[in-house]
Amino acid sequence: MPDVPVLRANAIESGYGVLQVLWGVDLRVESGESVLLLGANGAGKTTLLRTIVGLLPAWRGHIELNGQDVTHLRPDQRVRRGVAFMSELGVFPTLSIRDNLRMGGYFLGGRRVRQRIREALALFPDLAAHPRALAASLSGGQRKMLGMAKALVSHPALLILDEPSAGLAPVFVKQVVAGLTRVREQGTALLIAEQNVAFLPLAERGYVLEGGRVTLSGDETALRDSAAVRAAYFGI
Numbered sequence: 001m002p003d004v005p006v007l008r009a010n011a012i013e014s015g016y017g018v019l020q021v022l023w024g025v026d027l028r029v030e031s032g033e034s035v036l037l038l039g040a041n042g043a044g045k046t047t048l049l050r051t052i053v054g055l056l057p058a059w060r061g062h063i064e065l066n067g068q069d070v071t072h073l074r075p076d077q078r079v080r081r082g083v084a085f086m087s088e089l090g091v092f093p094t095l096s097i098r099d100n101l102r103m104g105g106y107f108l109g110g111r112r113v114r115q116r117i118r119e120a121l122a123l124f125p126d127l128a129a130h131p132r133a134l135a136a137s138l139s140g141g142q143r144k145m146l147g148m149a150k151a152l153v154s155h156p157a158l159l160i161l162d163e164p165s166a167g168l169a170p171v172f173v174k175q176v177v178a179g180l181t182r183v184r185e186q187g188t189a190l191l192i193a194e195q196n197v198a199f200l201p202l203a204e205r206g207y208v209l210e211g212g213r214v215t216l217s218g219d220e221t222a223l224r225d226s227a228a229v230r231a232a233y234f235g236i
């Protein structure tokens, strides 16, 4: 029997008030797989991610995590079923690194939180060196690392990231890609909404979203070769 995907979204429709943004989106992430969600500004990437994690209701369609229907569950109930979300906002600047990480595990017991924080810090040596430093004192790249580490404290099977490169200089984007490579290597599945092609090598597969519909899906080569991706990302 094939493995159950960590995420299966079927025929998702969603939006804001009378504005429909998503028009029947199908998307799947297998266990341990990393998947890129590409699309221009306004294509609906953030709306799709927020619908998957439960911050927006799905108007139609179904969302399954590890084979369980979570379409009508609250975001915190979805976190307990193995999904974590790193939004563009990320971390609390006035809290220390360690306290930010504690927030990521707020529903776990004390001993488990400490263990998970140790595991998350092991992936990000820059953070492990100064756990009492305020998040406000970190560089842009380090803040993204902290956002990832915070999301990992809940020990998700799937980590969802909305534009982790947003606002970062290229040198920090490289650090974020390297950090995510380590996260992937320890078995966490990734779903990453991005506009930056630096993330293409990280992904086994990807989807292109245009006008709230999936217009292409395939492996890295298929994505690179597609006219839509070339026009949108490489400017050719």
Ligand code: ATP
Pocket: 016, 019, 021, 039, 040, 041, 042, 043, 044, 045, 046, 047, 048
């Ligand atoms: P971006 O990278 O610019 O965030 P995106 O692909 O993530 O693009 P969304 O943020 O999902 O796109 O936006 C899709 C559409 O929904 C856009 O037309 C946008 O204006 C609209 N939209 C987004 N957020 C809201 C909101 N809170 N209320 C009303 N409309 C919204």
